Amino acid sequence: MKTNAIRGYVVDRLQYALNPSSVAVIGASRCPGKVGHKVIDGLQKWGYQGKIYPVNPRAEKVAGLKAYPTLREIEEPVDLAFIxxxxxxxxxxxEDCVAKxxxxxxxxxxxxxxxGRGELQDELTEYCRANELPLIGPNLVGMGSPALNFNCGFIxxxxxxxxxxxxSQSGANLLAALGTSQKDHYGMSFFVGLGNKADVDFSEFIAYAGKDDNTKCIAVYMExxxxxxxxxxxxxxVAKxxxxxxxxxxxIGVKAAFAHTASENVRDDAYYDEVFAQAGALRATTWQEFLDVSLALGTQPALRGENVVMITNGGGSGLLSCDHFDRCGxxxxxxxxxxxxxxxxxRAYMPMFGSPLNPVDIxxxxxxTQYKGxxxxxxxxxxxxxxLGSICPTAVTNVDAVVDVVIEVHDRYRRLGKPFIMECQGGEECQRAIMKLRDHGIPAYPTxxxxxxxxxxxxxYGQMQKK
Known part of the structure; x- marks a missing residue:
């Protein structure tokens, strides 16, 4: 259902979705393959320190924990109910949640x-709103926070x-991002799947993220x-x-979006361009760009002017970059x-046959030492x-040592507020370099x-801030 404005009570309570003291899992199952079992397993496996209350009227215990016939029979307070x-x-x-x-x-x-059961969904939403009980979902995969060891869902x-x-509205794409995070060190402060977003919408989670100390960039996937x-x-x-x-x-995508998360897209794409422009949100057009851009915005300051210097040991990498900078305006x-x-x-840091144009080919x-200078x-x-720095691993390139130089220079001059981005194009040594650079807060990419x-x-983003 539509949310005309950010609701304060919802934003205030979103902390209980990501950092609850207690979680009741209604529909907790003794069968390891069921969602109601996976939720509890995920909480336990990843080190959640709060209390877990399985609710199952046909079980005395689930996953080694005492089970309750109904939510109302739990003696202690419950922050989050996962249904x-x-x-x-x-x-x-x-109704039990409201009573509890x-x-x-x-x-x-x-x-x-x-x-096609929109009336039922709206009925549940109206009931929750009437009782100021924020509802996330339905039809979602879950949420979590690595800082708090909180993994709640079938994740x-x-x-x-x-x-x-x-x-993210999509559970599948959210899971893909989590996998990318582990594989490619794309770091997250928290994540949430919204599913059909019957009640809580993007806006209130954006407002919550704006107050979250661990969050530096907010990435939104919407259908x-x-x-x-x-x-x-x-x-x-939000100042992020x-x-x-x-x-x-x-x-066909319009139809698929409705079948997936009941998303109704009655406006053309230019309408969304205008919405994002008014909002001051950067729009990505591909999934890879979405991940790459959000990583950079989360780790580096805005670029305040147009004077970018590229330093590379590979002329071809420089030419690819030249052309793409030009395509991007x-x-x-x-x-x-x-x-x-x-x-x-x-010039003091390159051989005579190097090129001091831009890109600078050393x-x-x-x-x-030449890279550092x-x-x-x-x-x-x-x-x-x-x-923008670039490493192309020739037979004489000490990739690990260059990475150490980049980290040293980045840390020494971070106070100047100039973004520093790296490209490492090559094999396993470059993949390791990218991971090490990302672990030190430097966005690095393979192309x-x-x-x-x-x-x-x-x-x-720098131009948006100026406006």
């Missing part, structure tokens, strides 16, 4: 609006801890936007970048246009706004286009 029972039983469970004064409810159950693992809050006014309000109210990807652009300038003396100062024989000259120059997209996003 995994058939759709026709949900209303009575919600549960802080917030999550409905994992499907078979609501997405299969196989927690992500790597980091700066990005992931708010439908019922409440554009609230979304715009939320994005404008918001990256959004809106799917369901194609005619942020063409590189020659060094002499940025700072008259910069080319001469960087050649395939470049040593860690070139990076430091660019970083120290007040006319330079940002640096020129990904690195350029990240820098351009930092520029776009």
């Amino acid at each position: 995994a029972v058939p759709a026709h039983l949900v209303k009575s469970i919600l 004064e549960v802080k917030i409810v999550v409905i994992a159950t499907s078979a609501f609006k997405e299969i 196989p693992y927690l992500p790597t801890l980091g700066p990005v809050a992931m708010i 439908g936007l019922d409440s554009p006014e609230a979304f715009i309000e939320a994005c404008q109210s 970048p918001v990256v959004a990807i809106k799917v369901g652009r194609s005619p 942020l063409p590189l300038k020659e060094l002499k246009e940025i700072s008259p003396s910069l080319a001469g100062r960087i 050649s395939g024989t470049a040593s860690p 070139a990076f430091m000259q660019a970083m120290r120059d007040p006319a330079v706004d940002g640096i 020129a286009e990904q690195a350029v997209n990240a820098m351009v996003a930092l520029y776009r």
